[in-house]
Amino acid sequence: AQRVTQPEKLLSVFKGAPVELKCNYSYSGSPELFWYVQYSRQRLQLLLRHISRESIKGFTADLNKGETSFHLKKPFAQEEDSAMYYCALLGTSYGKLTFGQGTILTVHP
Amino acid sequence: DGGITQSPKYLFRKEGQNVTLSCEQNLNHDAMYWYRQDPGQGLRLIYYSQIVNDFQKGDIAEGYSVSREKKESFPLTVTSAQKNPTAFYLCASIESGRDNYGYTFGSGTRLTVV
Numbered sequence: 001a002q003r004v005t006q007p008e009k010l011l012s013v014f015k016g017a018p019v020e021l022k023c024n025y026s027y028s029g030s031p032e033l034f035w036y037v038q039y040s041r042q043r044l045q046l047l048l049r050h051i052s053r054e055s056i057k058g059f060t061a062d063l064n065k066g067e068t069s070f071h072l073k074k075p076f077a078q079e080e081d082s083a084m085y086y087c088a089l090l091g092t093s094y095g096k097l098t099f100g101q102g103t104i105l106t107v108h109p
Numbered sequence: 110d111g112g113i114t115q116s117p118k119y120l121f122r123k124e125g126q127n128v129t130l131s132c133e134q135n136l137n138h139d140a141m142y143w144y145r146q147d148p149g150q151g152l153r154l155i156y157y158s159q160i161v162n163d164f165q166k167g168d169i170a171e172g173y174s175v176s177r178e179k180k181e182s183f184p185l186t187v188t189s190a191q192k193n194p195t196a197f198y199l200c201a202s203i204e205s206g207r208d209n210y211g212y213t214f215g216s217g218t219r220l221t222v223v
Contacts (some may be wrong), residue, residue, distance in 0.1 A: 006151075034211055042216040043214050043217065045214065046211035046212070049211055063178075079146045084183075086152065096157060097142075097201075097212060099144075100151055101149060102151050103149060
């Protein structure tokens with residue numbers, strides 16, 4: 001069975017502070033992992049995917065197979081980063097994504 | 110505006126009624142999905158369809174039904190058997206074989222039982 005866990009429901013930081021949103025997964029195969037973001041009044045959208053190893057809006061995420069983690073990081077948070085963030089794992093078949101519970105990030109001025 | 114269109118945005122249902130949520134995509138994607146979003150529970154998969162005229166139950170299919178008569182359309186019916194239907198419903202699609210590019214999501218339908 002595949003499972004994604006985001007241990008923090010809420011995360012608050014001040015502008016300019018580093019931020020890390022935690023994501024742990026359970027999966028027997030080789031995982032494909034994603035971070036999705038939902039800004040206020042906008043639709044859920046892909047933020048980044050681990051295979052591309054890219055940085056989007058200053059965010060990065062490294063897949064750590066030893067720790068089964070895919071934490072999302074940004075060195076200097078901005079107020080516009082305030083949103084709901086979901087970590088998701090792609091299973092072996094049918095493009096089925098399993099989502100974590102989500103973390104609401106609030107960046108204070 | 111290409112992408113996925115969900116309608117209506119808000120839907121109110123009386124106890125014992127069936128309601129149908131619309132999901133249409135013009136992306137020529139093969140696979141489509143319905144998720145339910147509840148506070149503190151993330152997104153849970155209701156049904157999915159990889160090709161026309163075929164669909165599979167997800168993790169929480171009880172009380173729901175779907176059809177996939179056309180590639181671009183994947184309506185979800187919330188039946189009276191669904192015990193707690195009040196939620197935010199999201200439709201998504203993906204191009205088969207390009208799964209690792211992620212889903213495209215609709216803007217959602219908020220269903221409230223009155």
